[in-house]
Amino acid sequence: MSERTPTLVLDRASVAYGDVPVLEELHGVVHEGEAVALIGPNGAGKSTLIKALLGLVPVVRGRIEVLGRPPAQARRDVAYVPQADTLDPDFPVSVEQVVMMGRYRRIGWLRRPSAADRAETAEALERVGLAHRARERFGTLSGGQRQRVLLARAIAAKPRMLLLDEPFNGVDAVSQHALLEAIGSLKEQGASVVVSTHDLAIAHLACDEVCLLNRHQFGFGPTGDVLTPERLRATYGGHALELRGDRVIVTQT
Amino acid sequence: MMFFEPFQLPFMARALVELVILGALAGTVGVLVLLRRLAFVSDTLTHTVFPGVVIGHLMGGDGGIFWGALAAGVLTAVLLTLLTHRRRVSEDAALAMLLTTLFAVGVVVVSRQTGFTSDLTAFLFGRVLTVNEEQLAQTAVVTVVVVALLAVLRRPLLLRAFDPEGARAAGVRVGLLDLVLNVAVALVVVAAVKAVGTILVIALLIVPAAAARSLSDRLAVIVPLACLVGAAGGWLGLVVSYEASVEHGVRLASGATVVLVLVALYGLAHAAGAVRRKVGLSRARRRSVLEAA
Ligand SMILES: Nc1ncnc2c1ncn2[C@@H]1O[C@H](COP(=O)(O)OP(=O)(O)O)[C@@H](O)[C@H]1O
Numbered sequence: 001m002s003e004r005t006p007t008l009v010l011d012r013a014s015v016a017y018g019d020v021p022v023l024e025e026l027h028g029v030v031h032e033g034e035a036v037a038l039i040g041p042n043g044a045g046k047s048t049l050i051k052a053l054l055g056l057v058p059v060v061r062g063r064i065e066v067l068g069r070p071p072a073q074a075r076r077d078v079a080y081v082p083q084a085d086t087l088d089p090d091f092p093v094s095v096e097q098v099v100m101m102g103r104y105r106r107i108g109w110l111r112r113p114s115a116a117d118r119a120e121t122a123e124a125l126e127r128v129g130l131a132h133r134a135r136e137r138f139g140t141l142s143g144g145q146r147q148r149v150l151l152a153r154a155i156a157a158k159p160r161m162l163l164l165d166e167p168f169n170g171v172d173a174v175s176q177h178a179l180l181e182a183i184g185s186l187k188e189q190g191a192s193v194v195v196s197t198h199d200l201a202i203a204h205l206a207c208d209e210v211c212l213l214n215r216h217q218f219g220f221g222p223t224g225d226v227l228t229p230e231r232l233r234a235t236y237g238g239h240a241l242e243l244r245g246d247r248v249i250v251t252q253t
Numbered sequence: 254m255m256f257f258e259p260f261q262l263p264f265m266a267r268a269l270v271e272l273v274i275l276g277a278l279a280g281t282v283g284v285l286v287l288l289r290r291l292a293f294v295s296d297t298l299t300h301t302v303f304p305g306v307v308i309g310h311l312m313g314g315d316g317g318i319f320w321g322a323l324a325a326g327v328l329t330a331v332l333l334t335l336l337t338h339r340r341r342v343s344e345d346a347a348l349a350m351l352l353t354t355l356f357a358v359g360v361v362v363v364s365r366q367t368g369f370t371s372d373l374t375a376f377l378f379g380r381v382l383t384v385n386e387e388q389l390a391q392t393a394v395v396t397v398v399v400v401a402l403l404a405v406l407r408r409p410l411l412l413r414a415f416d417p418e419g420a421r422a423a424g425v426r427v428g429l430l431d432l433v434l435n436v437a438v439a440l441v442v443v444a445a446v447k448a449v450g451t452i453l454v455i456a457l458l459i460v461p462a463a464a465a466r467s468l469s470d471r472l473a474v475i476v477p478l479a480c481l482v483g484a485a486g487g488w489l490g491l492v493v494s495y496e497a498s499v500e501h502g503v504r505l506a507s508g509a510t511v512v513l514v515l516v517a518l519y520g521l522a523h524a525a526g527a528v529r530r531k532v533g534l535s536r537a538r539r540r541s542v543l544e545a546a
């Protein structure tokens with residue numbers, strides 16, 4: 001295997017809101033073209049870690065490096081995909097307007113979107129399979145489709161790292177498939193992906209690495225090595241698990 | 254023609270220009286107030302500008318009103334931005350207390366003047382027929398500044414309103430942007446003091462934008478439409494109050510008449526919007542039936 005560039009370095013990092021530490025002693029590395037799943041129960045700190053990778057929550061001890069830089073200085077090459085159901089469905093924007101937001105940094109304040117901006121927007125929508133919905137209002141789409149539009153917005157920004165916060169929650173099978181396909185093709189182009197999820201099957205399917213979180217790190221490494229019943233029980237607090245053969249099911253999150 | 258004739262009188266012409274500019278300005282800013290759900294913040298600003306108006310009048314007469322309002326408006330815009338950024342708006346109670354206190358200060362100060370009821374009505378509800386050239390110029394300058402600011406910042410403003418976390422992640426300085434919008438709202442209130450007073454301006458901000466929103470889902474249509482509804486409300490309101498006073502001997506306060514006309518326009522827009530949605534729905538249903546067949 002050739003030398004791969006590390007894109008995300010967690011070096012005994014602790015993250016805190018003010019004085020309250022939320023995550024402690026995170027340690028691990030992600031490389032170019034790899035995807036890492038953040039897995040842990042509600043309140044574990046998954047969203048907090050994603051915000052720390054954007055430089056929106058401070059690292060109080062240790063070090064986090066994104067694309068070789070402190071997180072706040074890497075934002076230009078990082079795209080964030082929020083959970084679709086946190087956004088107001090009545091907001092008067094069209095699907096293509098939302099995707100164009102991914103181009104805003106390149107467009108700037110005064111210039112009109114160029115032909116290149118329009119082409120990137122159209123292509124990003126194509127990649128999530130929603131080109132035919134471009135003119136419709138964002139809020140009229142289903143939850144899964146809105147999530148795909150938000151992924152298209154991130155794709156249009158041409159990021160080297162993609163951060164997705166629980167993109168598969170309440171998403172139908174068609175949209176889940178479209179999301180996984182698009183994420184896969186971004187990885188092939190060398191982007192790194194960080195995705196928080198409750199869904200262990202998706203972690204197996206889409207991610208090379210897993211980071212088990214619940215305020216502390218309960219494991220970081222290749223998916224097959226880390227997703228063991230013992231470690232999951234430790235992360236979720238034992239009682240939340242049902243074991244069926246070698247399948248692990250989180251019954252309560 | 255009753256729609257144009259009254260404006261041959263110079264004071265009516267000035268009132269018309271003032272209200273049309275103001276309606277267009279408030280309509281534009283109102284769209285952002287609507288998108289950001291800032292009605293409460295705007296209402297707070299209308300209350301806190303009042304003591305500024307009173308103190309400005311006390312210190313500098315009629316010419317001091319604008320500057321007193323400006324100082325109070327910008328100051329409270331800054332305070333409000335800081336307050337809402339500290340924590341989520343669980344400060345409702347603190348905010349309500351602050352604004353009623355400031356309002357009471359204004360009333361106490363004004364009540365110490367002779368002829369205070371007349372002043373009070375003018376500050377609260379405006380006196381558009383006495384607008385002079387200097388005040389017109391102030392309104393025009395405020396309009397140019399605010400519209401230019403919002404035009405330049407339209408993309409970050411849109412992103413921030415739609416997806417605040419996404420905006421932060423994209424490097425938008427959200428705190429600064431919120432300050433700009435709060436100051437813009439404060440400037441609208443300040444510009445409107447003379448024409449419609451501090452109380453009624455909230456209707457100018459909210460109603461045209463809400464009317465435009467019920468007619469369209471597209472911002473490129475909503476913004477000019479809100480602008481148009483605001484301006485039309487100013488013009489029609491003035492016509493109605495003039496007709497009522499001069500032709501029928503019923504004295505209608507022009508500021509309040511403008512507000513009532515705006516609300517009527519909103520009613521029409523809302524009804525038209527309901528019809529539009531119904532037509533759109535049945536068309537979509539027909540399309541899905543066709544696709545299924
Ligand atoms: N803005 C904030 N200020 C202080 N504490 C917060 C803030 N946001 C989240 N927290 C706390 O951080 C912890 C982790 O939250 P979060 O990262 O949202 O977890 P997850 O995304 O895994 O459900 C929770 O205990 C939550 O209460």
Ligand SMILES: [Mg+2]
Nearest residue numbers: 046047048165
């Ligand atoms: Mg979360």
